[in-house]
Amino acid sequence: MTRTVYALARYQDCQAAIDFLTGAFGFGVRETSKDDAGVVNHAELLVGDDIIMIGQGRPGGPGIYVAVDDVDAHHDRAKAAGASITMALVDQPYGSREYGCADAEGNPWFFGTYRP
Numbered sequence: 001m002t003r004t005v006y007a008l009a010r011y012q013d014c015q016a017a018i019d020f021l022t023g024a025f026g027f028g029v030r031e032t033s034k035d036d037a038g039v040v041n042h043a044e045l046l047v048g049d050d051i052i053m054i055g056q057g058r059p060g061g062p063g064i065y066v067a068v069d070d071v072d073a074h075h076d077r078a079k080a081a082g083a084s085i086t087m088a089l090v091d092q093p094y095g096s097r098e099y100g101c102a103d104a105e106g107n108p109w110f111f112g113t114y115r116p
Helices: 014-025 071-080
Strands: 005-011 028-034 040-047 050-056 063-067 084-091 097-102 108-112
Touching: 005 014, 014 028, 014 040, 014 050, 071 084, 071 097, 071 108
Parallel strands: 005 050, 063 108
Antiparallel strands: 005 063, 028 040, 040 050, 084 097, 097 108
């Protein structure tokens, strides 16, 4: 079965979050992606057989990441339906094209092409 939905949390300091989550909760590190300055901007943590993704950015509580095949069309549809776009479409250094939005009650959602 191909997964399409992932838990997501954003942190101002991903490396500090990784250190805490692995030390305090025993999560494993599956993968990290760093920018040219060596700052972790994306990581995948293992919780048993499941993956939690964390990303660099302003904290805003947990969110949901959904992998889609055509993120540009998905973005356009969401925008036309009135979704509040919180992160414009962007090509990430870890190979995803993605965007973020908020639903009618302000819950954060992220959609992209990346499938861990």
